[in-house]
Amino acid sequence: MLARMELNGAPATLDQIKALALTNYGHFTSMLVEDNRVRGLSLHLERLVRDCWHLFNVELDTDRVREFVRKALAGAEQPVTARVTIYDPTLEMGAIGSAAEPHVLVTTRSASTAQPAPWRVQAVSYRREDPAIKHVGLFGAMKHRRAAQRDGFDDVLFLNADGTISEIxxxxxxxxxxxxVVWPRSEWLAGVTMGLLRQGLDEAVTEEAVTLSDLPAFDAAFATNAATGVRSIVAVDGTEWSADHPKLDELRELYAEIPGEEI
Structure with a gap:
């Protein structure tokens, strides 16, 4: 399908979206849509509400968001990845403190439900600004991802100043x-897929401070993301694992069985 971009339910113009490049202030969530349903839709909407208040001090109308997403999906061949970005196209850098009227930008692109390819990731020392917020300020993360990919890796893993692991x-x-299943104990963006798996696992959720020196004690590693689900991690720097650990299949099956919520 052709990518679609709508602002408040109407085709977006270049003038309306230029603020995302020039001012770069806002937040977003991305979701996989299948048959007009999304796993963890309520969690995506809660994230948008929370982040909107944090960035704009405005209560976001989630019914309005859902209406705009439904409109952007009309007639689209699914599955698709839909990204909802909340920002105010009138805010400028010199007057960023002005009262805001957040707009809803919905962009869509084709998605695959095939099992994602395993990743090799490179560890670097880096902490995203305001890591609990899914904000549009991606320069640092993309700079480190680019460097990792140019070094032959697929993505980048962030380490805190004390050497503990946080997130990809x-x-x-x-x-x-x-x-x-062990999750790093750290500041990170609480992903929707991670949240759904934590809810669905029968055993108690375990969080530990994990460093690179701890990695050989683990039997496998994985990444979670709303667009791709559960992806095998086969290497962090020089530590390697199999992509076929049976627990990974269990996690994929658990995630696949989670019913989607209608948009």
Whole structure:
């Protein structure tokens, strides 16, 4: 399908979206849409509400957001990845403190439901600004992703100043030890896919401070992202794992069985 871009339910113009490049202030969420349903839709909407208040001090109307997403999806061949970006096209850098009227930009692109290819990731010391917010300020993350890819890796893994692991550029990371799933104890963006898996796992959720020196003690690693679900991580720097650990299949099956919510 052709990519679609609508602002408040109407085709977006270049003048309306230029603020995303020139001022670059806003937040977003991305979701996989299948048969007009989204796993964890309520979590995506909660994120948008929370981040809108944090960035703009405005209460976001989620019914309005859903209306605009439905309109952007009308007639589209699914599955698609829909990104909802909240920003005010009238805000300028010199007057960023002005009262805001957030707009809803919905962009769509074709998506695949095939199992994503395993990743090799490179670890670097970096902390995103305001890591709990899914904001549009991606320069640092993209700079490090580019460097990792030019070094032959697929993506980049961020380390805190104390050497503990936090997150991948636009995904969460988890580890498997025996039959146990371990999430890093850190500041990170609480991903929707991560949240759904944590809710669905029968065993207690385990969080630990994980460093690179701890990685050989794990049996497998994986990334979670709303667009791709559960992806095998086969290497962090020189530490390697199999892509075929049975717990990974269990996590994929668990995620696939989560019913989608109608938009």
């Amino acid at each position: 550029a636009t995904s969460n990371i988890g580890f498997i030890r025996g039959d146990q």
